[in-house]
Structure formats: structure tokens, C-alpha cells
Amino acid sequence: MNSIAQSIIDGHGGLAQWRKFTKVQADLVQGGALWALKGQSGVLDRTTVTVATDRQWASHAPFGTLAVKSEFAGDRISLIDLAGKVTQSLEKPRGSFDGHTLETSWDALQLAFFAGCAMWTYLNTPFVLAWDGVECQEAGEWTEQGETWRKILVRYPASLEVFSKAQAIYVGPDNLVRRLDYDVEIAGNTPGAHYVSDYTTVSGIRIPTRRRIYPRLPDGHSVAQPLVVSIDLSAIALT
Template sequence: MNTLAQKIIDAHGGLDAWKTFASLTAHLKQGGALWPLKGHGGKLDDTNVTVGLGNEWASHHPFGANGKVTLFRPDKVEIKDGTGRVLEELEMPRASFAGHTLETPWTELQLAYFAGIAMWTYFNMPFLLAAPGVASVQLPDWSENGETWQRLKVTFPKEIATHSTVQTLYVDADGLLKRHDYDVEIAGNTPGAHYISGYTTVSGIKFPTERRIFPRQPDGTSLPEPLVVSIDLSDIKLH
């Protein structure tokens, strides 16, 4: 890893501490224009998520009004009832998004896939910078709202299912995340600027509790509206 990647990991609690845990649970309150645009307004407004730390999997519960539960892995996504019975499943789910644009509606299984890759990525960042096959390189500093942030370009291997192969992290002088840019490949490569704040410390690891995602313009600046996704996190626990 380069020195900036190491600084960011250390600022969030350090890799050794992170590796002592296998999973994480949290409560989510979500909003924004994306969910109704994709045909699923309200379905994930108030839910819980469990993600693997390192191993890539995630589960949302409840998933909608009927108490359903999802299980996302890169090669398969499932929707189960409250007893664990599989109601629907989709193998190689990413292929199902071929030809999609931002406006293309999602099936419930596609929604479960998107929510899975998103929350797994967010909770495992920045410790993903130390994962096998992940490469990073420092970019020129970025000024925004009177602040100067260091930037790190991150390239993911194909084995990791995430928003896009190339992403950019922005961090403050202490190494804490301020912004996270990516292009949502499964939604027509839609560019997003994801703002990060409200840090709390859980078992020695620092986690942001407020996330706001806005459209990103070609010059890298973000638009103040629409609010694409909002995520408020509480009751974070490491296991």
C-alpha cells in the first residue's frame, strides 16, 4: 500500500483491530430519489443490514413490508421469508443489468444485489484498500467548501463486486473519509459523489453515520440536487 492508503486505514482504527471482527450489523434509515425511480420507494426506508467483513456478503432485513430477508453474494442473490425459505434467487446477478440506464426499473432481486454491494463496500471501506488485488495511487489534492482534501484513486479487481472498477476517496488532514466517488456501472455508469460525515467509534473502529449521494459532473464537482440517496446509520455493532 502507498502511504496515503496506510494513513487512511490507521485513521479508521487500523487493520489489526479490523481483522479481529468477522461481521457487522447496523440499523439503516434511507431516502432519496433512487428508490422510487427504480420502482421500490419505501422498501428499504427503515431496515437492518448485516455485512461480512472481508468476505463479501450482505443481508437486509426486513426487505419490504412482509418481513423478507435478502442474502447477497457476488455470484448469487436470494430473497427468503422469515423462516429462511428461499422465495427467489438469481445466479450471476450482475449480468442481469446489461443495457440498464439510470431510469431502468429493478426487480426485487436486482434491488437486493445493489443494496448488498453498496452497504458491503461502504462498511468495508477503507479497509478494502488492503485487500488482495486492490491497487491505489494518490491523486492531486482537491479543494471544496474551503477545505483541502487528499485524494486516492482505487482500482478493484474483478473478483470484488462493487459500484465500479475505479473509485476515488477524498480524506481530510486526519485521514478520515469526506467523499467517495464512483460510477454506478449497473445503472448506466451513473456518476455519483458520496459525502460522508457524522463519525462514531465502535469497538475502536471509526464509522461515519451520515451518507449523502449527489450527481457528479464531468469536472468532478457535485450538484446540490437531486439527493440521490441518503443513508443514516445507528446501532452499529461488530461481531
């Protein structure tokens, strides 16, 4: 882990504190235009999300009316019923998005993959910067919301399943993340600007409770409409 990652991780509570835990769980409320666009309106409006901190694993429970829960494990996605039986599953689910654009509809397993992959990445940020093979470097300054932020370019290795291998993190003067940028590869490389705010401290770790994702222009600025995804977290627990 280089000094850039170290400074950001320290601002969020430090790696030693983070590694005391193996899971993050939160009540999740979601909105935004994406879900209807993908033909999955309402499925994950209100649920509980759990992610592992020591491996790639995430679950949404319930998964709407379709399953008791989903399980994302990087190269496999599953839907599970009340008896614990796998009712649907897909190996190497990323390949199922080949040729997709932003307007392409998703089936239930594709929704589960995207949601699991996204929330694993979000809730493990910035501590994922300490994972083997994750690279980051300074990319200058960015002024927004009356602050000057550091822009950090991040490259994820092939061993991690993320929906965009190249991303950017913006951190404020307090080293807390303010924004994430990525081009969603599984949706036609659609560019997004993802803002995080309303931090709370849980077991010594700083975690944002509010996330808002908007379209991103070629010059790096975002536009206020449409709101692509909204995420609000509460009852956050680290175990």
C-alpha cells in the same frame, strides 16, 4: 497494502483492530430520489443491514414486505422467508443489469443486489483497500468544504463484486474519508459524489453515520439537487 492505504486505514482505527471482527450491523434509514426512480420506493426505507468483513456477504432484514431478509454473496443474490427458505434467487446477478440506464426500473432481486453490494462496499471502506488485488494511488489535492483533501484513485479487481471497478476516495487532514466518487456501471455509468460525515467510534473503529449522494459533474463538482440517496446509520455494532 501500500503506504497510501495504510495511512487511511490507520486513520479509521487500524487493520489489526478491524480484523478482530467479522461483521458490521446497523439500523438503516434510507431516502432519496433513486428508490422511486427504480420502482422500489419504500422497500428499504427502514431496515437492519449486516455485512461481513472477511468475505463478500451482506443482508438487509427485513427486505420490506417481500422477504424476511436478503442475502448478497457477490455472484449470487437471494430472498429468504421466515422459515429460512430461499423464495427467489439469481446467479451472476450483475448480468441482469446489461443495457440499464439510470431510469431503468429494478425488480426485487436487482434491488437486493444493488443494496447489498453498495452497503458491503460502504461499510468495509476504507479497510477494503487491504484486500488482495485492490490498488490505490494518489491523484493530487481537492479543496472542498473549507478543507484540502487528498484524492485517491482506487481500482477493484475482478474477484470483488462492486458496482464500479474504478472509484476515488477523498480523505481529510485527519485521514478520515470525506467523499467517494464512482460511476455506477449497472445504471448506465451514472456519476455520483458520495459524502460521508458524522463519524462515531465503535469498538475502536471510526465509522461515518451519515451519507449523502448527489449527481457529479464532469469537472468533479457535485450539484445539490436531486439528493440521489440518503443513508443514516445508528445502533452500529461490530462482532
